[in-house]
Amino acid sequence: DQQVKQNSPSLSVQEGRISILNCDYTNSMFDYFLWYKKYPAEGPTFLISISSIKDKNEDGRFTVFLNKSAKHLSLHIVPSQPGDSAVYFCAGYKAAGNKLTFGGGTRVLVKP
Amino acid sequence: GAGVSQSPSNKVTEKGKDVELRCDPISGHTALYWYRQSLGQGLEFLIYFQGNSAPDKSGLPSDRFSAERTGGSVSTLTIQRTQQEDSAVYLCASSLAGNEQYFGPGTRLTVT
Numbered sequence: 001d002q003q004v005k006q007n008s009p010s011l012s013v014q015e016g017r018i019s020i021l022n023c024d025y026t027n028s029m030f031d032y033f034l035w036y037k038k039y040p041a042e043g044p045t046f047l048i049s050i051s052s053i054k055d056k057n058e059d060g061r062f063t064v065f066l067n068k069s070a071k072h073l074s075l076h077i078v079p080s081q082p083g084d085s086a087v088y089f090c091a092g093y094k095a096a097g098n099k100l101t102f103g104g105g106t107r108v109l110v111k112p
Numbered sequence: 113g114a115g116v117s118q119s120p121s122n123k124v125t126e127k128g129k130d131v132e133l134r135c136d137p138i139s140g141h142t143a144l145y146w147y148r149q150s151l152g153q154g155l156e157f158l159i160y161f162q163g164n165s166a167p168d169k170s171g172l173p174s175d176r177f178s179a180e181r182t183g184g185s186v187s188t189l190t191i192q193r194t195q196q197e198d199s200a201v202y203l204c205a206s207s208l209a210g211n212e213q214y215f216g217p218g219t220r221l222t223v224t
Contacts, residue, residue, distance in 0.1 A: 009152075034211060034212070041218075042217050043215030043216050043217050043218055044203070046212050049212070089154060089155060091155075095211075098162060098207075100145075100155075100211070100213060102147075102154045102156075104153060105154050
């Protein structure tokens with residue numbers, strides 16, 4: 001039972017263009033959604049989060065959009081840079097239980 | 113400041129042997145989590161420690177897996193009688209409160 005799904009395993013984008021990463025969830029009880037970025041041989045690092053009561057959160061080049069009716073969130077990276085090449089995981093967080101549930105990840109390649 | 117550290121970084125073991133993986137969380141973090149990432153998969157929750165409470169073991173895949181957290185700090189994940197399907201990257205994370213978890217670099221376990 002995958003509560004959080006990232007249906008695109010990979011994404012390739014030209015430097016300077018927009019990267020859009022998508023994530024769908026089935027559990028309406030998540031309190032927050034988070035995006036993590038992972039480089040090879042390193043642990044995931046926190047990127048940006050959004051409360052379930054919000055529909056948008058922006059931090060520099062990164063914006064997360066939440067569509068609760070569609071149970072869908074997306075991460076926009078504008079402009080994309082070669083250093084953004086990594087695997088991105090979305091995750092849902094439930095305060096009750098204090099746990100994260102991760103999607104399968106999307107590998108992003110930003111071409112110079 | 114020091115982040116989450118894990119040891120060893122790589123472990124190769126023969127099928128049937130026991131292994132111990134270690135995690136040193138960020139000092140003062142009360143919550144500690146273990147995840148694993150199998151090849152091409154997302155992060156799978158294994159076990160969660162919070163302060164002195166009984167751990168949430170709901171993600172452990174079999175009774176061959178166990179974990180301890182001594183003195184509210186260092187944690188050890190033990191896998192007994194390893195199987196080839198146990199091969200994965202085992203990630204530890206810690207947090208102070210709320211949803212942001214800080215990950216270590218992981219231990220890559222290969223069972224031959």
